Structures are given as structure tokens and as C-alpha cells.
Amino acid sequence: MKYLDDFRVPGAVRTLVRRIREQGGEHTFMEVCGTHTMAISRAGIRPMLEPSVDLISGPGCPVCVTSDRDIDTAIAVAKLPGVVLATFGDMMKVPGTEGSLADAVSEGARVRVVYSPLEALQMAREDRGAKVVFLGVGFETTAPTVAATMLQAREENIQNLFLLSFHKTVPPALRALGSLDEFSVDGFVLPGHVSAIIGSDAYTFIPDEFGIPCVITGFETTDILQAVSNLIRMRTEGPAVENEYSRAVRAGGNPKALSAMEIVFEPVDAEWRGLFVIPGSGLALKEDFRDFDAGAWQVELPERAISGCRCGEILCGRIKPPECPFFAGECTPESPVGPCMVSSEGTCASYYLYCQEEE
Amino acid sequence: MCLAIPAEVIEVLDEDVALMEIGGARKQVNISLVDDVSTGDYLLVHAGFAIEKVDEGEARKTMELLEELARLDEVP
Amino acid sequence: MAGEVITMAHGGGGTRMLELLRDTVFPLLGDAALVTAEDAATFELPGGRVAFTTDSFVVKPLLFPGGDIGKLAVCGTVNDLAMVGARPLFLTLGLILEEGFEIRLLERVLRSVAEWARRAGVRVVAGDTKVVERGMADGVYINTSGVGVVPGGRNISISGAAPGDVLIVNGYLGDHGIAVLVGREEYGLELDLESDCALLNGLVESMLEAGEVHAMRDPTRGGLAAALKEMSAASAAAIELTEEELPVREGVRGVCEMLGLDPLFIANEGKLLAAVGERDAEAVLEAMRGHQLGADSRIIGRVVSGKAGRVSVVTELGPKRLLRMPSGEQLPRIC
Numbered sequence: 091m092k093y094l095d096d097f098r099v100p101g102a103v104r105t106l107v108r109r110i111r112e113q114g115g116e117h118t119f120m121e122v123c124g125t126h127t128m129a130i131s132r133a134g135i136r137p138m139l140e141p142s143v144d145l146i147s148g149p150g151c152p153v154c155v156t157s158d159r160d161i162d163t164a165i166a167v168a169k170l171p172g173v174v175l176a177t178f179g180d181m182m183k184v185p186g187t188e189g190s191l192a193d194a195v196s197e198g199a200r201v202r203v204v205y206s207p208l209e210a211l212q213m214a215r216e217d218r219g220a221k222v223v224f225l226g227v228g229f230e231t232t233a234p235t236v237a238a239t240m241l242q243a244r245e246e247n248i249q250n251l252f253l254l255s256f257h258k259t260v261p262p263a264l265r266a267l268g269s270l271d272e273f274s275v276d277g278f279v280l281p282g283h284v285s286a287i288i289g290s291d292a293y294t295f296i297p298d299e300f301g302i303p304c305v306i307t308g309f310e311t312t313d314i315l316q317a318v319s320n321l322i323r324m325r326t327e328g329p330a331v332e333n334e335y336s337r338a339v340r341a342g343g344n345p346k347a348l349s350a351m352e353i354v355f356e357p358v359d360a361e362w363r364g365l366f367v368i369p370g371s372g373l374a375l376k377e378d379f380r381d382f383d384a385g386a387w388q389v390e391l392p393e394r395a396i397s398g399c400r401c402g403e404i405l406c407g408r409i410k411p412p413e414c415p416f417f418a419g420e421c422t423p424e425s426p427v428g429p430c431m432v433s434s435e436g437t438c439a440s441y442y443l444y445c446q447e448e449e
Numbered sequence: 450m451c452l453a454i455p456a457e458v459i460e461v462l463d464e465d466v467a468l469m470e471i472g473g474a475r476k477q478v479n480i481s482l483v484d485d486v487s488t489g490d491y492l493l494v495h496a497g498f499a500i501e502k503v504d505e506g507e508a509r510k511t512m513e514l515l516e517e518l519a520r521l522d523e524v525p
Numbered sequence: 526m527a528g529e530v531i532t533m534a535h536g537g538g539g540t541r542m543l544e545l546l547r548d549t550v551f552p553l554l555g556d557a558a559l560v561t562a563e564d565a566a567t568f569e570l571p572g573g574r575v576a577f578t579t580d581s582f583v584v585k586p587l588l589f590p591g592g593d594i595g596k597l598a599v600c601g602t603v604n605d606l607a608m609v610g611a612r613p614l615f616l617t618l619g620l621i622l623e624e625g626f627e628i629r630l631l632e633r634v635l636r637s638v639a640e641w642a643r644r645a646g647v648r649v650v651a652g653d654t655k656v657v658e659r660g661m662a663d664g665v666y667i668n669t670s671g672v673g674v675v676p677g678g679r680n681i682s683i684s685g686a687a688p689g690d691v692l693i694v695n696g697y698l699g700d701h702g703i704a705v706l707v708g709r710e711e712y713g714l715e716l717d718l719e720s721d722c723a724l725l726n727g728l729v730e731s732m733l734e735a736g737e738v739h740a741m742r743d744p745t746r747g748g749l750a751a752a753l754k755e756m757s758a759a760s761a762a763a764i765e766l767t768e769e770e771l772p773v774r775e776g777v778r779g780v781c782e783m784l785g786l787d788p789l790f791i792a793n794e795g796k797l798l799a800a801v802g803e804r805d806a807e808a809v810l811e812a813m814r815g816h817q818l819g820a821d822s823r824i825i826g827r828v829v830s831g832k833a834g835r836v837s838v839v840t841e842l843g844p845k846r847l848l849r850m851p852s853g854e855q856l857p858r859i860c
Contacts (some may be wrong), residue, residue, distance in 0.1 A: 094505070099515045099519050101518065101519030101520070101523065102516075104522045105519065105522045106518060108522075123451075124451075125452055205496065205497060206479075206496045207495025207497070208479060208498075217499045228496075229451060232451060232484055232496055234500065235479075238479065238482055238498065262467045281451070282453075283452075283495065283500070284451065301481045312518070336465035336504065336507040336511070337503050337504050337507040337508040338501050338502075338503055338504070339501075344500065346481075346482050347501075350482060396502075
């Protein structure tokens with residue numbers, strides 16, 4: 091069985107679009123997964139569903155929601171003598187107060203782009219004289235891979251691998267969004283791969299507390315359309331959590347991955363770029379792993395710029411990008427301020443591109 | 450958010466590592482977060498780790514549903 | 526000179542440098558114009574407009590499946606000349622060598638330069654060698670400049686694409702970038718894939734015999750996406766691509782999916798993008814398919830009237846998405 095193209099069935103797409111049209115009504119759904127955002131944009135799903143369904147992009151990209159303060163910290167750590175910072179490529183261009191990691195490299199910081207945290211472990215094994223710091227960014231999909239790497243390092247008694255943990259978790263963010271006044275989203279399209287780890291049961295609070303439906307789904311056009319159709323149906327039948335991505339998501343998630351995370355990390359409050367501090371939405375190393383924690387190192391940080399970025403309101407669908415005072419002026423894809431511009435598929439970046447192209 | 454792709458297990462090399470393939474490209478992947486991996490399994494790979502198995506039965510059900518939807522498209 | 530390495534003295538302008546030239550460079554690149562002691566090569570040019578270009582080559586690893594930095598340096602510059610319809614004639618070769626670089630490797634690179642220059646029908650007529658301290662370069666960097674002549678009647682320019690033109694590429698995209706990435710062994714990837722590094726001047730000649738080509742570009746760094754954006758911007762016309770027609774090998778797609786890269790943004794070194802008038806499209810396509818480097822040629826889209834720089838991709842299902850200009854290097858990502 092091939093799993094790449096098999097789910098791309100044009101006939102099924104047409105049937106689903108027709109079904110959604112027939113269902114009628116007006117709906118605003120939020121997807122909270124950068125890969126969904128990307129798939130929706132690449133496949134041109136929004137125009138297929140206009141005007142009855144408005145799909146808005148929530149804070150679904152862990153890279154983009156990393157706060158400028160956390161970037162500042164990463165840069166300061168990377169500039170410490172003897173340190174090599176290992177990071178996923180996505181993080182290189184995310185701006186802090188005074189530039190990005192890419193800028194820091196030009197200024198002499200040692201940064202290496204890796205595909206896996208295991209490469210950071212390997213770097214630490216090969217160069218015992220270097221302090222290798224892994225920049226831990228990502229939601230529940232990524233956090234277990236970092237946890238497993240740290241467990242491996244401890245088992246091998248590697249003493250020169252460290253972690254800067256800016257990991258975040260999705261359910262606390264959904265709860266924070268849902269609790270906002272004026273939050274007027276009619277349903278969530280939930281991330282497939284986060285859910286593969288945490289399981290569908292982790293979301294039951296959404297219909298229970300907020301009375302809106304949600305669907306876990308995959309990344310093919312058909313997956314997303316199916317989710318939209320199910321959300322519309324549940325608006326009349328009653329809200330629940332549905333799992334359309336049953337090929338990868340079980341009710342209880344992946345117990346081994348959850349257990350690795352639990353051994354290594356504990357929840358802390360975390361700041362989301364463009365939003366605010368969300369209680370219990372970050373993951374910090376537990377006491378047992380303090381020796382690995384580069385977050386405890388003393389570094390000097392630049393004075394923080396005051397931001398008037400309105401990404402928070404854009405993420406909640408309350409305003410459109412041009413209503414933000416920074417849009418297209420101080421904030422552009424080349425020098426982004428907030429997460430909606432940082433991600434190339436973010437609401438502001440897409441809006442900017444289309445305005446530029448169509449004017 | 451998270452890019453993860455289904456890849457096929459070609460060979461389980463040891464308790465923690467399997468050689469996996471996607472479209473002819475091969476890579477050693479850490480399988481310590483997934484139970485009972487064997488040759489021919491499809492696993493979701495993210496950041497060098499397998500994070501979950503793809504359930505063949507569920508995948509087939511989804512495929513059948515899509516085929517059914519595609520057939521509906523052909524009905525005038 | 527087996528086992529010997531480049532030393533600072535090899536760049537000093539004295540006897541060691543003369544020895545390097547006499548024993549290593551000249552025997553491999555023995556063009557009459559090169560081995561004279563003149564400060565500059567002199568030659569006659571046939572009639573027509575002169576095309577002149579320069580390019581520098583930095584690649585890691587220096588030897589990769591399907592080529593090496595020497596082959597790359599010749600093909601890159603010859604291809605740049607071919608893209609404006611020029612027949613390439615002369616090359617210069619500038620070498621920046623890192624102290625400690627193995628002479629055996631240098632010989633291999635030079636042999637490659639000689640071999641591909643011969644195949645392209647160009648002469649290497651002038652050169653320069655510099656040596657920098659260990660750590661100041663990565664083995665060897667090469668600069669090649671090239672001179673060619675555009676025969677009368679040819680008028681090919683990146684700004685020459687016009688609405689109605691058909692866009693053709695001569696085969697699979699992203700092979701070079703991915704072959705080099707796999708060759709670097711950084712991400713533990715295994716894939717049986719060669720770089721597409723090739724000389725395009727022969728293919729271009731057969732295309733121009735078959736019909737009128739308005740615009741051409743070799744989609745190297747930045748991949749096909751950058752070439753399309755540049756062509757659209759320069760020609761002040763929009764471009765529409767058909768997603769299903771974009772040729773990408775399964776293995777290249779596999780690596781891209783794994784690392785989160787986009788094959789449209791990956792470098793090619795033996796590909797060209799051509800805008801051909803609709804009337805000649807079939808003939809040019811047929812000529813390309815008859816050439817060894819064009820067997821997998823196909824039409825991937827069209828030039829349409831619209832805003833300069835607007836490149837959209839039409840998917841199987843109808844809707845369009847806009848292509849962005851790549852910014853910077855493609856890096857593996859998790860999102």
C-alpha cells in the first residue's frame with residue numbers, strides 16, 4: 091500500500107464540496123495546525139468553499155508562536171563561548187528583538203541546522219569539548235522525540251548535551267482561545283499529528299465546555315473537506331469530538347510517547363507570540379533533568395521592544411490583517427513581527443502576498 | 450503543524466532503529482516510541498523518530514470511503 | 526604528485542607555483558593559449574553578438590554522485606551562455622585553493638574541467654590560481670567566465686516570453702540539489718540518485734533548429750520557482766503552471782516530504798525552462814525528446830497576460846495557488 095497519493099482522489103473532492111454546498115448555512119471554522127494551513131492554501135480549499143465556510147488559521151505553528159523573548163534567549167545562548175546550538179531549520183528566520191538566529195550566525199554564533207534531535211546527540215558524542223544545546227521547539231508531536239533524545243543522553247551519561255525547551259502543548263491553547271470574549275468560531279479542525287500522540291480523548295473538554303464540535307483529521311484535501319462537512323453536521327446534531335484520522339490517531343494516543351514526555355517534562359506557563367501567556371501550555375525540563383537545562387544559564391538579553399502587533403485578534407478571526415497598524419509597514423514577510431507573518435502560510439503573509447500580486 | 454510522513458519499514462536493525470523507505474529514499478529512523486515494529490509496517494516519521502503506526506485496517510476503510518465518494522461524483 | 530598537498534608556496538608566484546602549473550595544471554588543461562606566458566589570452570571571434578558571463582562555484586561535497594565541482598564549473602558557465610542562444614567558445618578558470626588540499630583531488634577536478642570543456646567544444650584559454658590559508662576556504666572554489674557568440678537571427682532573452690507561449694522543461698526537477706544533499710550525508714539519507722549536472726548547449730542547438738524559442742533560463746539555485754518568477758517579472762506577463770505536469774522523481778519527492786522541502790525550490794544543473802511560441806511548441810518538444818538530455822521533456826504550463834511576477838499553480842482540482850519567490854536556502858523543517 092502506498093500512503094502518499096492514494097488519498098488524493100479528485101472525484102471524492104468534488105463529491106465532498108457538493109455535499110458541503112448542500113449542507114448550506116454560514117460557518118467559521120478554525121484550523122490549529124500549520125500543516126493544515128499549508129494544505130488548505132496549496133490545494134486552494136478556501137475558494138472551493140466560499141462563501142458559506144470561512145476557514146481561519148489559529149495558532150497552529152509552534153515555530154511561529156515562539157515568543158521574541160525565547161528567540162532572544164536562544165541567540166544569547168548560541169553566542170556563549172564553546173556553545174553550538176542545534177535547531178530545526180524553521181527557527182532560523184524567526185525574529186527576536188534584535189534579529190534572528192540567521193543574523194546571529196553572521197555575527198559569529200555557532201548554529202547548526204538539524205533534521206532530528208538525535209543529530210544534536212550525535213554532535214555531543216563526537217565533540218565532547220563542545221556544549222551542544224538543542225533548541226526544543228514544537229508541539230506534542232515533537233516533544234516526545236526530544237524527550238527520548240534526552241533519555242538516551244542520560245543513559246549514555248553524555249554531559250555536554252543541553253536543552254532549551256520552548257515546547258508548547260495544544261489543548262491549553264485551545265482552552266485559552268475558547269475562553270476569550272468574542273470568540274466566535276463554530277468548530278475546530280484539530281491537528282492530525284499532535285493528536286497521534288495525545289489521542290482524541292484529550293479534546294473532550296471542547297464540546298463539553300464550549301459547546302462547539304471538533305474533528306481530528308489528516309492532511310489530504312479529502313481529509314480536510316470531510317472534517318468541514320462533519321463539523322457542519324455536528325452544528326445541528328450536537329457537538330462532539332470526531333476522529334477522521336483513525337489511520338493514525340487512537341483514543342488514548344501513543345502511550346510510549348506520552349510516557350517519555352512525562353518522564354522528562356512538566357507543564358509551565360508559556361508566552362505565545364502575538365497572543366499572551368497561556369497557563370500550563372509550555373513544557374520545561376523536570377527537576378531530575380536540571381543538569382541538561384540550558385534555560386537555567388545566565389544570559390544577557392536585549393531590552394524588549396514594545397509591540398503593538400495584533401496577531402492575537404487576527405488569529406481569533408476578529409480583525410483582518412490590514413486593520414493591524416504594522417501590516418505591510420513594519421511587518422512584512424521579509425521582516426515579520428507577529429506569527430501570522432512569520433509563517434509563510436500565515437494569515438498575514440498570505441494576505442500580503444495576494445494583495446501584492448493582485449493590486 | 451507537524452510534518453510527519455508515512456514511511457515503510459524495510460528492516461528492523463535493532464530494538465531502537467529501523468531502516469525505512471519513502472519513495473526510494475531510505476533513512477534510519479528511531480523506533481523507540483512505537484511498539485512491536487516489523488518489516489512492512491507503515492509508521493509516521495517526524496524529526497527522525499517514528500511517532501505512531503499507521504493502522505492498515507483504518508487506512509483501508511478511509512480509502513473505501515473515498516472510492517465511494519468518487520463513485521458518487523460519477524453519478525449524474 | 527600522489528599524497529602531496531597544496532601549500533602556501535603554491536600560491537606565492539615563485540618556483541613552487543610554476544611547478545604546480547607545469548606538472549599539474551598544464552598537462553591536464555593544455556590549451557595553447559593557456560600555456561603561453563602572456564598576461565592575457567588573445568583570440569579571434571566569429572561574427573555575431575558576443576555573450577559574456579561569469580559564475581563562481583562552491584559545492585559540498587566536492588565530488589557528488591553524477592559530477593564534481595570541475596564538471597559543475599564548466600557546465601554552469603556553458604549553460605548560462607546557451608540560455609541566451611550563444612555558442613560557447615572560451616572559458617577562463619580561476620582556482621581558489623585551500624592550503625592542505627590534496628593535489629590528487631585537484632588533478633581529478635582539473636581532469637573533469639578538461640573533459641567537460643572538450644565535450645562542450647570550449648577552450649580554457651586563461652586561468653589564475655590563488656592559495657588561501659587552511660580554514661579560509663573549503664578545499665577548492667572555482668570561478669569560470671565564458672565567452673560565446675550568438676549567431677545572427679537568434680533573439681532569446683529572459684524578458685522575451687509572451688502571453689500564449691508554452692513553457693517546457695527538459696526533465697525531472699530537483700535532482701542536483703537532492704543528490705548533493707544526500708551526498709553530504711548530513712541527515713542520514715540513502716538514495717540512489719545522480720545530479721543532473723550536464724551541458725545544455727547541444728540540446729539548445731537542436732531546439733533552435735526546430736523552432737523559435739523566446740526565453741530560456743536554467744533553473745539552478747532557487748529551483749524552477751525562481752526561474753519562473755524571474756521570467757514572469759522580466760517578461761511582464763503572468764505564468765500558469767499545471768501541477769500534475771511538474772516532473773519530480775519519486776525519490777526526490779520522498780526526500781522532500783521527509784525534510785519538508787519543496788522540489789520546485791531545489792537546484793538543478795542540467796535543466797532548462799523555455800518559453801516557446803505556441804506554433805513551434807510541438808516541433809521544439811519533439812526535438813528535445815529526441816535529444817539525450819531531453820527524453821523526459823514536457824510542457825508544464827503557459828505564459829498568460831497578467832501581472833509581472835505572478836506565477837500561479839493550477840491544481841488537478843481547479844483552484845490556483847500563487848508561487849512565492851524562494852528566500853534563502855531551503856532548510857529541513859518540522860512544520
